[in-house]
């Protein structure tokens with residue numbers, strides 16, 4: 001067991017640290033940044049299905065569903081194809097409208113989640129083309145889909161998903177860009193620039209992992225909070241959801257993720273001096289809006305832990321704690337902003353003496369409906 005954990009105390013921590021390599025393994029051979037080329041046989045061989053799709057429906061559960069939401073933002077923003085993201089369990093039971101003009105993308109780390117598998121079978125029976133993004137080679141979902149792309153994260157043992165999430169986002173980013181370039185939505189030189197930035201992500205993740213001590217200090221301050229709120233917008237809204245999920249899964253602290261601007265429609269009522277609020281404020285597009293959300297929290301005495309871009313000064317002045325992430329393309333920030341949240345949940349769970357790798361009541365793969 002100790003050998004398998006590679007010197008780390010838990011599989012989760014090992015898997016968090018494996019992310020730079022896992023991301024490289026996932027894009028290796030699939031992108032040639034300097035040439036501005038993306039090659040993915042599962043997409044290339046079925047390009048017409050994607051180009052003629054009236055919409056893409058992403059189905060998944062849990063963390064994979066959060067990756068799917070990032071995928072929606074990516075594919076709509078870059079490739080301009082309408083995308084819907086569905087919980088597999090809801091999709092399959094609500095008599096959904098599916099036709100042969102739909103492309104369904106199923107995302108699953110294990111490739112064995114019963115609801116996702118059933119959603120695929122339903123979509124296929126209605127004539128949709130089904131594409132899988134799985135981590136486990138030869139899994140049921142990988143076999144059931146018409147085509148697919150594996151994430152190459154390697155085995156994920158910790159129940160709380162970490163490297164599966166970032167590698168799923170890596171694949172979805174490649175898909176979005178491939179479709180965008182094929183549709184002429186981005187130029188060759190834009191693609192080249194984007195891929196060159198993507199190639200820098202693993203090193204940036206590696207640098208970010210060095211903030212472990214700082215995250216540990218923040219964890220020590222907030223480990224006894226009964227509730228936490230996570231806010232983000234745009235590409236980082238799903239990261240807020242995933243941050244909250246990570247915390248509740250392994251530390252059993254109640255946490256909610258919310259789009260930052262929705263705060264005023266409910267969660268703001270919860271804010272007082274006992275409420276830690278984790279805010280992702282890296283967005284360039286809506287930066288001022290997020291800053292004003294942070295000010296609203298401040299004026300209600302909430303504790304603010306902000307994720308900002310390196311060099312930020314505005315948020316730094318208001319927040320109680322700031323964690324800096326390296327500068328990158330906005331669409332790539334989820335691969336970075338998610339890292340501090342993983343570390344934070346990990347440290348809080350360890351400090352609270354919880355079973356990090358096998359939290360109560362949860363299973364790595366849910367093969368029952």
Ligand code: G6P
Nearest residue numbers: 062063064108109110113161363
């Ligand atoms: C379980 C796991 C989660 C995972 C979800 C979906 O709930 O505990 O970590 O995100 O299933 O699993 P999948 O293998 O389909 O990605």
